[in-house]
Amino acid sequence: MITAPIIIFVYNRPDHTRRTxxxxxxxxxxxxxxxYIFSDGPKTxxxxxxxxxxREYLKTITGFKQINIIEQTRNCGLxxxxxxxxxxxxxxxxxxxxLEDDMVTSPYFLSYMNEALDLYExxxxxxxxxxxxxxxxxxxxxxxxxxxxxxxxxxxxxxxxRCFNDNGQFLLDELKRRKLVRAxxxxGTYPFSKMLEGQIKGTNNSWAIRWYASAFLAGKLTLYPGRSLVHNIGNDNSGTHCGQTSNLDSDLSKTAINLSNVVVENSKEGNYAFEHFFRQTQSGLLPRLMRKVRTLLFTTQR
Incomplete structure (x- = not known):
């Protein structure tokens, strides 16, 4: 197996970085x-x-085949x-x-990633x-x-x-022209298109909403595990735009993901599960928290 290089993007959270x-x-x-660790420069x-x-902690890291630390002298933003x-x-x-500096992974994360990268290359x-x-x-x-x-x-x-297109206006126009906004x-269970509009207006600087839109418009698929291999520890009010909530907390899988016999198609079960989850967040305080944190997921900036 050819192991893929790992990138971690870090900023100003030493405890989160260490746990990741x-x-x-x-x-x-x-x-x-x-x-490869990209350390952004201070904004203020x-x-x-x-x-x-x-950065002092990064110098102490061991346990990898090769460690490359890239320290930015200025603040580039996420x-x-x-x-x-x-x-x-x-x-x-x-x-x-x-990965980013607030993503704790299962012991099976790298095996899953590398196996899938080989399998679907x-x-x-x-x-x-x-x-x-x-x-x-x-x-x-x-x-x-x-x-x-x-x-x-x-x-x-x-x-x-290569699918990634950083032109949010083009992506939104295409979604509307092709009548794909609801999909x-x-x-219609979660307003991702509004996040894209926010990126265009400059109220967020999300790379991720453009990545999602780019792949969606290209008709491309992404593989998901049936059990989470990532737990985000940034929903503790430590991030730039993050309120404290546990609504997106998933337990890490205690077993490896079996990638044999995975059907390569847009999953009806997956879509139903995601839509049901989003609908559950559309009443009372929960949707406001969910929107805040999901917006963080796609729009974090520093």
């Missing part, structure tokens, strides 16, 4: 994997101390950091696994692999595909990343 790295170190394939003088603390960093590494290495219908799964209640297959792309612990190939919003 320590979880990754427990993966069987960590010692066979190259790790008040961020300097925490950014420095993160969107620019991810677009540039992913492009740089995937163009060099042909495939990449992407030549299938042009598949654009990416995803590690996080919402805490849905409906039964799901061991793994399944959905249209589009996602952003909490993911992987892609050079050919997949893009999971049958």
């Amino acid at each position: 790295v320590e979880a990754l170190q427990k993966n069987e394939l960590a010692g066979q994997s190259a790790l 003088p008040g961020d300097i101390e925490k950014v420095s603390e993160v 969107a620019s950091s991810i677009i540039s960093g992913v492009s740089q590494i995937v163009n060099l290495m042909e495939r990449v696994i992407v 030549s299938n042009n219908d598949i654009v990416s692999i995803h590690g996080y799964l919402y805490p849905v209640q409906q039964p799901l297959p061991e793994a399944f595909f959905l249209l589009g792309a996602d952003c909490w612990g993911w992987a892609t190939w050079k050919r997949g990343w 893009f919003d999971f049958n």
Whole structure:
């Protein structure tokens, strides 16, 4: 198995960064994997101390085949950091696994990612692999595909990343022209199109909503696990736009994901489970919290 390089994007949260790295170190394939860490520069003088603390910790990391630390002298922001960093590494290495500094992974995360990257490398219908799964209640297959792309612990190939279009206005116009807005919003259960409008207006600088829209419009599929391999620890009020909530918390899978016999098609079960989950969040305080955190997922900026 050819192990894909791993990228972690970090900023000013040393404790979150440490937990993310320590979880990754427990993966069987960590010692066979190259790790690239992009450390963004401080946005304000008040961020300097925490950014420095993160960078001091990065120097102590072991347990990977190779460790490369890229320290930015200025603040690039999350969107620019991810677009540039992913492009740089995937163009060099042909495939990449992407994490941020608040994503704790299952010990089976790297095996799942690398196996799927190998398995679907030549299938042009598949654009990416995803590690996080919402805490849905409906039964799901061991793994399944959905249209589009996602952003909490993911992987892609050079050919997949070529789908990415950073022009939000073009993407929104295409969704409207092709009458796909409702489908893009999971049958109207969640306003992802509004997030895209926000990116165009400058109220957010989301790379992820453009990644989702790019893959969706191209008719490409992303693989999801039937049990989550990623737990986001950033919903604790420590992130730039994050309120404290546990509504998106998923238990990490205690077993490996079996990728044999996965049907390569837009999953009816997966779509139903996601739509049901989104509908459940559309009353009272819960939807406001859900919208806030889901917006964070797609629009975090610094």
